[in-house]
Amino acid sequence: MNFLFVALGGAxxxxxxxxxxxxxxxxxxPFLTLIxxxxFCIFAGIL
Incomplete structure (x- = not known):
């Protein structure tokens, strides 16, 4: 199941x-890529 979450997050x-x-x-x-x-890291941390 973790593999699915990692793949979905990457996509x-x-x-x-x-x-x-x-x-x-x-x-x-690439400032926009950094932002x-x-x-998304903050969002993933909240989840």
């Missing part, structure tokens, strides 16, 4: 990072 995270990457930024550092990862 949702990948889709979220891809969707966020479509927003154009003028910086070289997405932090938000």
């Amino acid at each position: 949702v995270g990948a889709m979220a990072r891809y969707a966020i990457s479509l927003i154009p930024l003028k910086t070289e550092f 997405t990862n932090v938000v």
